Amino acid sequence: MSRSYFAIYLLFCLLIAIAVWMMSYSLILQLVWKDGRILHLMTTTNPFAPLQQFLVYSNSRPLRLAAIGSLVPAIAIAAAAAAFGLRRPANPLGDAAFQDTASLRRGGWFRKDGHIFGRAGRNTLRRKDDRHHLVIGPTRSGKGVGYVIPNALMHRGSLIITDLKGEIFEHTAGYRASKGSGVYLFSPGSAKTHRWNPLDFVRTDRGSRTLDLQNIASILIPETSGSENAVWQGIAQQVIAGVISYVLESPQYKNRRDLGEVNSFFNAGVDLQVLMKLIKEKEPDLSRFTSESFNAYIALNERAARSALLDIQKALAPFRNERVIAATNVTDIDLASLQRRPVTIYLAPNITDMTILRPLLTLFVQQTMDLLTREHNENALPVYFLLDEFRQLKKMDEIMNKLPYVAGYNIKMAFVIQDLKNLDEIYGETARHSLLGNCGLQLILGANDQATADYASRALGKRTIRYQSESRTLELMGLPRRTRVEQIRERDLMMPQEIRQMPEDRFILLVEGQRPIFQTKLRYHLSEPFKSAAKYAAEHPVDVPETEFVVTLPVPVLSTGDNQASNLDPETDEAPAPPDMQMTTENAGTGAKKVARSIRRRPGPNAVEKAKSTLTSSESAPAGNRRAQIERKLVPTGTRLKTAITASLAAAPDMPFSRRKNIQEILAQTIPDPAEIGLE
Incomplete structure (x- = not known):
């Protein structure tokens, strides 16, 4: 029922009430006070005679009593007429409908704060509650300009947002910093980034x-x-x-x-x-x-x-990656203060590096979620996770598990995806239904796939359609007879093809506990105050520190300088030996301690050259001293290795010939030929 029809019908009911009052007033004068002159005038020459008399002689007590008594039938008949005329027709097959402007106003959608969803005429649609958001829209449907950037500009509290293209940081960071928020850009792999070390937490x-x-x-x-x-x-x-x-x-x-x-x-x-x-x-x-x-x-x-x-x-x-190591060796980002003061964190890896960096971003989001849910504080500052391009993140089971109750920690989640298939690919259909059930506000900006269109159509509901059919028959005397039959059937409020063909400037908002909303998309660069805020952010960029590379150091235990550490020299030509080729032995005759060696570990091609360089550097020394130096360096090590391998071969007589041959070849390569290094 339109507002104009509603107003006209109420005016009609008011006229009925006035007419009934005048008639009742005249009848009371006729029946009670035996004065029929007013009734005669009203029915003959002046229909407004009762009203005129009462206005002129309103101080008369009998006339006031007659007027008050006349109100009872007037109100009763007018109310009956209004109830009959304004009643909604029965809709047994469904009464789905979109909210109109009046219902939006009653529902508090035209407030000055809250999260932004679009426009209704000149008003901005905003909602302030603790329900999570799901934004669905294909490429170029307005997810960024209509939802992400406006909310990144205007959210009051802490914000964690994924920004794969860097556009959100450019258009919002300066403005948020001007409003007192600490601003950080975590962009591992880039030349400029703030740092975060997950082990610090x-x-x-x-x-x-x-x-x-x-x-x-x-x-x-x-x-x-x-x-x-x-x-x-x-x-x-x-x-x-x-x-x-x-x-x-x-x-x-x-x-x-x-x-x-x-x-x-x-x-x-x-x-x-x-x-x-x-x-x-x-x-x-x-x-x-x-x-x-x-x-x-x-x-x-x-x-x-x-x-x-x-x-x-x-x-x-x-x-x-050296830049990733540099971005994660210390912490600049104060995650612990997210619920105490406004902090804005942009997760902005280069989109071309997402395959490599996806686990790191997933770790950041889930660790932050764990930190925020360790303690329950009713006065905590609201934290808003705006996960744009949600499918680009790795599967995050912890977020799915915590989604039903994180709202109690003053945490709001917003998932931005292109279609429902994105969720099915990562989480499966069951988890998708769980996510949809936990998102009380679902913004649909368009649908290019059938699954999303079907879901939106089902969620909007059904409405009842009435139509009449007429049939004509001829009776015996040749007179026509018409028969009209009213039929009803159900229809989707919007069919899947209508959703896929939805105008580019329109959106659907599914609201838990309310009728859906069908209104106009917002464009931040065309609407105030978003346009001015984005302009300010572009003119006042936030400084981000340069990446400081970290010096790479070896594993400490390998650089201690003792004999055991030197036996595990990481400069090797081959991969580490498998566990079953580790060989240890104990020299009982000399009381030597246990020696652990990796079969695949060998000095490599530089071993002989190193020995030769040692020999060359000592040519000026006497031959005896030179020989003694070389023996001290090579003979003990070679003896221990040869003893270990020989003992192992003797203890395994059933070892296959090919494997025995490989071990003997390693032995020959590991111990240099005495003639080659000048011992013979």
């Missing part, structure tokens, strides 16, 4: 520390349930958590506690199991968690160890 108390380490490991190496690799992924999580724990607690890693060092540990070029054994010998005071993680990896067979190591190296791939 690991708690130090025993129980919490273990949980934080396991959370980091599960984010870096997500476990794929039901996959054949799930076992290796679980082992890899345990091992990487143990190494992170070691880096955090070892005194040798002071001022070096970051994931770049963790990556260096796993790419040291030595046998990882032997390295862990050496660390346990040199640092016996390791925590229980670290020791058990090391023991779990040391106990693995060759295949399991290799599989776990490959998963770990793949997960740590971002930390092979």
